[in-house]
Amino acid sequence: MSAPEKIAAEPRTEFGKGAARRIRREDKIPAVIYGHGNDPVHVILPGHQTMMALKHGGANALLALDVDGTEQLALTKDVQVDPIRRVIEHLDFVAVRRGEKVTVDVPIHVVGDAASETLVVNENTVVSVEAEATHIPEFFEVSVEGAEAGTQILAKDLDLPSGTTLLADEDLLIVNVTEQISAEALEAELEEAEAEAGIEHDAPEAETEAAEGDAAEGDAAESTDSE
Incomplete structure (x- = not known):
């Protein structure tokens, strides 16, 4: 600072x-x-x-x-x-006062590019620490450069400057690197979740019109047979 x-x-x-x-x-x-x-x-x-x-x-x-x-x-x-x-x-x-210890929430800055086909999730954007009032860190930098899916960065992994004490749980999850899900897989998961919840969607307009057309033809055929 x-x-x-x-x-x-x-x-x-x-x-x-x-x-x-x-x-x-x-x-x-x-x-x-x-x-x-x-x-x-x-x-x-x-x-x-x-x-x-x-x-x-x-x-x-x-x-x-x-x-x-x-x-x-x-x-x-x-x-x-x-x-x-x-x-x-x-x-x-x-x-x-100078030399006084204070409790503050310090922001987390995530830098770098993780491995391809991964998703970087910043689970916590600040972390609680104790520091001298005149030596409060402006932010903590966390690098995910080249990180593979499954990588997790915890509060205890942060590089704290001298005189700064971690107050948050040392196992607090800061950054989680997961495998990037494809659009197809995401849609499949959504459909499965909706099915489990009993959510039904109306049929597309084209399908509805086709069904109505088939029904009309069936009615016409029945009318002709009766004549």
């Missing part, structure tokens, strides 16, 4: 939806810092600088917030994003 981005934070004195909208119109972000048994501290952060710091720092970005002249290390815990405009609406931070 790189050095935390230093950002000047303004104290927030106005609250409510109207105040929050005014803050966002000024390209700023309302945020709160809590932790260590202290009262929550409500602040306002510069929009663009904060957004870039979060983008660079990843899911567990650590920021050095200057609050009234005092630097506070703040670990990102929750990012609220507008689903339409994709802008940050609010941020939650946890106050931390």
Whole structure:
């Protein structure tokens, strides 16, 4: 993890939806810092600088917030994003100290190409670890280069940096490499499952029309015989 981005934070004195909208119109972000048994501290952060710091720092970005002249290390815990405009609406931070151990979920990045005719399934996209607040891994890289069907990568197989402790079950399945199923085999499995479930499909239109035609011819023949 790189050095935390230093950002000047303004104290927030106005609250409510109207105040929050005014803050966002000024390209700023309302945020709160809590932790260590202290009262929550409500602040306002510069929009663009904060957004870039979060983008660079990843899911567990650590920021050095200057609050009234005092630097506070703040670990990102929750990012609220507008689903339409994709802008940050609010941020939650946890106050931390240098050298303090914290529990975080670190993303998994799968790289490489497995063997041909295989399917790589990322069973878990994050893994829980304990690390120093200033040395949180941005992600764990897992290579599947050349991996054959049947290959499984577990949490205990991850390369953890010094000072980082795995909290997740060591047998937690991270990546599973399976044999790629053909379209024909997939269709056969689906048909078998539907048959077991008692699901019936209507006959195709052409077959229905043919059956109706045969029935009509049969009725006509019976009518002629009766005459």
